Amino acid sequence: xxxxxxxxxxxxxxxxxxxxTVALSGCGNTSVEDGKEFVTSYVQxxxxxxxxxxxxxxxxxxxxxxxxxxxxxxxEGRVLKLEGNPKSSINxxxxxxxxxxxxxxxxxxxxxxxxxxxxxxxxxxxxxxxxLGLINEKVGGVKAExxxxxxGGVSGHVKALLKNYLDALGSGHHYVYxxxxxxxxRAANKKAYGIEMPRLRLDKAKVIVSFGADFxxxxxxxxxFSQQYARFRKADNGERxxxxxxxxxxxxxxxxxxxxxxxxxGTEGILxLGLINSLAAAGLSVPxxxxxxxxxxxxDRVSKDTGVSNEHIGxxxxxxxxxxxxxxxxxxxxEGYAHGSQNATAIAxxxxxxxxxxxxxxxPSGVPFPxxxxxxxxxxxxxxxxxxMAQDKVKVLFxxxxxxxxxxxxxxxxxxxxxxxxxxxxxxxYMDETAVxxxxxxxxxxxxxxxxTAMPEYIAEGAQLSIQQPLMEKLYPGTLGxxxxxxxxxxxxxxxxxxxxxxxxxxxxxxxxxxxxALGGANEDDDTFWDTALSRGVVKLVGTPVNISSNASAxxxxxPAPFVEDSAYPLHLIPAVSASLRDGRNANEPWLQESPDPxxxxxxxxxxxxxxxxxxxxxxxxxxxxxxxxxxxAIKAQVYVFTGIHPDVISxxxxxxxxxxxxxxxxxxxNAFKILDPVFDKETGELAMHETRVKVTKAGQRVIIVKDxxxxxxxxxxxxxxxxxxxSKVNLSEEV
Amino acid sequence: MYCFxxxxxxxxGLIASAGSYAVNAxxxxxxxxxxxxxxxxxxxxxxxRHAGDAAKGGMQINCMYCHTYARxxxxxxxxxxxxxxxxxxxxxxxxxxxxxxxxxxxxEAKKAVPWKKVHDLPDFVRFNHERHIQRFVFxxxxxxxxxxxxxxxxxxxxxxxxxxxxxxxxxCVSCHQKDHPVDATSTKTTHGPNDCWQCHK
Ligand code: SF4
Numbered sequence: 031x032x033x034x035x036x037x038x039x040x041x042x043x044x045x046x047x048x049x050x051t052v053a054l055s056g057c058g059n060t061s062v063e064d065g066k067e068f069v070t071s072y073v074q075x076x077x078x079x080x081x082x083x084x085x086x087x088x089x090x091x092x093x094x095x096x097x098x099x100x101x102x103x104x105x106e107g108r109v110l111k112l113e114g115n116p117k118s119s120i121n122x123x124x125x126x127x128x129x130x131x132x133x134x135x136x137x138x139x140x141x142x143x144x145x146x147x148x149x150x151x152x153x154x155x156x157x158x159x160x161x162l163g164l165i166n167e168k169v170g171g172v173k174a175e176x177x178x179x180x181x182g183g184v185s186g187h188v189k190a191l192l193k194n195y196l197d198a199l200g201s202g203h204h205y206v207y208x209x210x211x212x213x214x215x216r217a218a219n220k221k222a223y224g225i226e227m228p229r230l231r232l233d234k235a236k237v238i239v240s241f242g243a244d245f246x247x248x249x250x251x252x253x254x255f256s257q258q259y260a261r262f263r264k265a266d267n268g269e270r271x272x273x274x275x276x277x278x279x280x281x282x283x284x285x286x287x288x289x290x291x292x293x294x295x296g297t298e299g300i301l302x303l304g305l306i307n308s309l310a311a312a313g314l315s316v317p318x319x320x321x322x323x324x325x326x327x328x329x330d331r332v333s334k335d336t337g338v339s340n341e342h343i344g345x346x347x348x349x350x351x352x353x354x355x356x357x358x359x360x361x362x363x364x365e366g367y368a369h370g371s372q373n374a375t376a377i378a379x380x381x382x383x384x385x386x387x388x389x390x391x392x393x394p395s396g397v398p399f400p401x402x403x404x405x406x407x408x409x410x411x412x413x414x415x416x417x418x419m420a421q422d423k424v425k426v427l428f429x430x431x432x433x434x435x436x437x438x439x440x441x442x443x444x445x446x447x448x449x450x451x452x453x454x455x456x457x458x459x460y461m462d463e464t465a466v467x468x469x470x471x472x473x474x475x476x477x478x479x480x481x482x483t484a485m486p487e488y489i490a491e492g493a494q495l496s497i498q499q500p501l502m503e504k505l506y507p508g509t510l511g512x513x514x515x516x517x518x519x520x521x522x523x524x525x526x527x528x529x530x531x532x533x534x535x536x537x538x539x540x541x542x543x544x545x546x547x548a549l550g551g552a553n554e555d556d557d558t559f560w561d562t563a564l565s566r567g568v569v570k571l572v573g574t575p576v577n578i579s580s581n582a583s584a585x586x587x588x589x590p591a592p593f594v595e596d597s598a599y600p601l602h603l604i605p606a607v608s609a610s611l612r613d614g615r616n617a618n619e620p621w622l623q624e625s626p627d628p629x630x631x632x633x634x635x636x637x638x639x640x641x642x643x644x645x646x647x648x649x650x651x652x653x654x655x656x657x658x659x660x661x662x663x664a665i666k667a668q669v670y671v672f673t674g675i676h677p678d679v680i681s682x683x684x685x686x687x688x689x690x691x692x693x694x695x696x697x698x699x700x701n702a703f704k705i706l707d708p709v710f711d712k713e714t715g716e717l718a719m720h721e722t723r724v725k726v727t728k729a730g731q732r733v734i735i736v737k738d739x740x741x742x743x744x745x746x747x748x749x750x751x752x753x754x755x756x757x758s759k760v761n762l763s764e765e766v
Numbered sequence: 767m768y769c770f771x772x773x774x775x776x777x778x779g780l781i782a783s784a785g786s787y788a789v790n791a792x793x794x795x796x797x798x799x800x801x802x803x804x805x806x807x808x809x810x811x812x813x814x815r816h817a818g819d820a821a822k823g824g825m826q827i828n829c830m831y832c833h834t835y836a837r838x839x840x841x842x843x844x845x846x847x848x849x850x851x852x853x854x855x856x857x858x859x860x861x862x863x864x865x866x867x868x869x870x871x872x873x874e875a876k877k878a879v880p881w882k883k884v885h886d887l888p889d890f891v892r893f894n895h896e897r898h899i900q901r902f903v904f905x906x907x908x909x910x911x912x913x914x915x916x917x918x919x920x921x922x923x924x925x926x927x928x929x930x931x932x933x934x935x936x937x938c939v940s941c942h943q944k945d946h947p948v949d950a951t952s953t954k955t956t957h958g959p960n961d962c963w964q965c966h967k
Contacts, residue, residue: 063886065805070878071844081843
């Protein structure tokens with residue numbers, strides 16, 4: 031009765047009086063707090079450091095493998111914000127959102143703060159001395175061939191130290207693993223061009239045909255490609271480049287394309303060969319053997335196989351013939367199949383026929399220090415390690431920069447096999463899924479408090495050594511940098527060689543200074559050289575010349591016919607690599623969870639992207655919770671109905687669905703890695719990421735999707751911004 | 767029944783606010799001097815010895831020699847320990863006094879002295895030292911101690927600094943409303959900004 035009669039007006043009246051009380055108390059000097067807070071001064075400082083004014087220090091982004099140069103704004107000894115370093119030719123002063131979230135990796139409340147040793151189900155804090163002693167004892171107690179080191183892509187001085195440590199142990203088992211690396215494309219490029227990662231000159235191309243390469247979002251070096259793309263769209267001569275994106279699920283790059291072509295999954299190679307045939311028919315000179323090999327790929331057949339209309343194939347061929355040079359890119363969508371190598375080779379062949387090799391597909395610079403050159407990761411490495419673990423060949427396992435328990439498909443049974451390894455050491459920032467399985471967890475410094483050098487796999491100009499330097503003091507005294515740990519481990523094995531180095535910093539400095547001639551500092555004294563290198567954040571190297579060849583041939587190139595339908599599992603699953611979450615290593619940074627997916631605007635959850643036709647057929651509407659089941663497992667998530675996807679395909683983003691890691695990642699969404707089928711590329715043995723077939727059933731529930739899209743963006747309130755037009759009404763030739 | 771309830775609630779509110787007003791009414795809102803509490807510091811820094819008049823045994827050091835950031839930044843900052851040591855390592859006469867010994871202990875341990883804030887404005891107020899020092903000291907040629915003293919009082923007579931002015935908004939505004947010459951030679955006058963956002967950003 032009281033609640034009912036005490037209505038809102040009375041409440042406001044009372045609040046008015048109460049409010050007055052508060053306001054009156056505020057009028058005194060009560061809010062000036064004398065002598066309550068500390069004001070900490072510096073002990074020693076440089077003249078240029080002024081409290082409240084930011085100072086910028088250059089370093090290198092460690093959020094993804096692109097290795098952009100960054101500069102951190104540091105105030106009162108704390109890093110506040112990151113910007114791009116203009117001196118790095120990779121990103122020229124720009125950055126991406128994922129990189130921006132680097133400060134959240136650093137200040138993350140879930141970071142591990144001291145070494146933990148397994149005691150039953152719990153981790154017990156131990157000292158570093160004990161932890162390193164334990165490692166020494168364990169590696170000393172097994173045969174060298176039973177020690178294995180699993181890492182993500184490595185480069186620079188940490189790679190050199192790691193190699194020396196493995197050499198000192200006598201173990202050759204270094205497995206370099208990246209869950210979403212373009213490894214099949216690398217192999218195909220190696221065959222076609224003699225180079226795994228050629229330089230792609232988007233800025234020089236007049237037409238780009240990208241087969242599912244999301245180079246503006248998440249592919250290889252997106253910040254660099256975005257800048258090139260800007261020049262491609264607004265070339266110096268005023269000619270606007272045309273981008274055609276061919277893929278089964280729209281990516282951010284697809285959304286920016288002049289023409290987005292939805293292709294039947296896996297038929298990218300057929301389209302590439304069909305285009306060669308059409309080009310030959312249109313009068314482009316094509317070598318005889320190639321022409322003979324593709325003559326059966328008539329426009330009609332290709333159109334039937336790929337689902338791309340005859341008309342579009344014709345326009346595309348005309349466009350490519352008219353505008354040269356062009357650039358054809360094989361992205362993750364093309365290479366994700368059991369015949370991924372063939373798809374990628376067919377695309378390389380198309381580039382070659384169009385005469386792009388040497389023009390828009392260029393040779394990169396060779397790296398002058400091979401011991402520091404990047405070792406990019408692939409998925410095959412994890413399979414090899416997994417097999418060895420299953421056969422009890424691994425007794426001591428180190429894991430650094432990888433979270434295989436999260437990224438391995440369930441069918442690999444990696445977690446079970448890991449249990450067979452008697453001693454597992456995991457270097458980690460968070461208690462992620464792999465760290466939880468470890469016997470010893472060693473907490474790493476964040477990338478903003480650690481020393482390192484990096485040579486990214488994709489370097490835009492010349493060769494470059496990027497320097498990662500601490501932007502502030504360590505937050506926790508109990509963490510250590512990877513370089514420092516490796517140095518300590520090496521001191522156990524090769525004391526004479528390494529005892530002179532107090533820490534990784536002194537090692538790094540002396541290694542660089544003693545090589546200053548080759549690092550462009552021949553005429554400088556040691557201190558000047560070192561200080562210049564740190565203040566620039568990058569050291570430009572004189573690259574060695576590399577030759578690019580046009581080896582792609584039609585010989586032995588068989589692109590299989592399109593899939594036969596599987597009635598039990600009628601849909602193809604595309605595990606999407608999103609610009610923010612990638613393979614999920616950064617999922618515990620809340621900015622990334624909070625920033626909406628660029629196409630669906632969904633936040634803080636996974637979703638199943640589905641074409642409206644497919645949804646109608648299955649009686650599904652937006653927000654329905656569905657079960658997505660493959661032969662290898664099932665996940666449940668909300669449906670988002672979206673026209674930017676082929677009707678035969680559904681897509682679930684990767685990186686969500688952590689079972690551990692931290693408060694912002696755990697329990698958010700579902701893990702699509704788990705249900706991937708064990709299908710492998712026939713040539714490289716890499717897991718074929720797009721080969722999983724699924725069936726979708728309604729799970730009965732329906733939710734309101736949490737997303738930014740709404741009336742304002744959805745129907746534009748009649749403002750007619752970027753008016754929607756059905757794709758059949760767009761005339762590509764007019765647009766060109 | 768419920769009418770009575772409403773009335774009682776209102777009355778309670780009234781009494782509570784009146785009580786609160788009475789307590790606050792004791793403190794006048796704007797006064798020239800409003801001595802803050804004594805603040806205990808890890809080292810009793812003698813401002814009088816450093817900045818005081820020579821006749822009274824002071825060294826007459828310019829405020830900005832130590833508080834070097836005040837003219838360049840919104841905060842005046844506390845000088846780095848290095849600055850104290852810079853002079854004191856060559857002042858043998860006081861080297862063994864308790865305070866200087868303590869100072870060197872911090873220095874040798876490379877630890878910052880945990881000073882307490884004496885002039886601590888609430889977080890929603892943004893006071894800019896640089897603007898004030900540039901205006902009064904550099905444009906109007908006012909003596910440094912006078913300019914700093916507008917807000918900090920006569921620090922050169924204090925040992926450990928103590929707040930002397932109310933630092934309330936009314937007090938700030940009372941000064942911002944006064945006209946003063948634009949610079950040392952000009953006859954043109956101006957006054958401090960009175961926009962809310964100057965201080966509340
Ligand atoms: S692309 Fe990668 S390296 Fe570059 S800023 Fe983004 S996250 Fe950092």
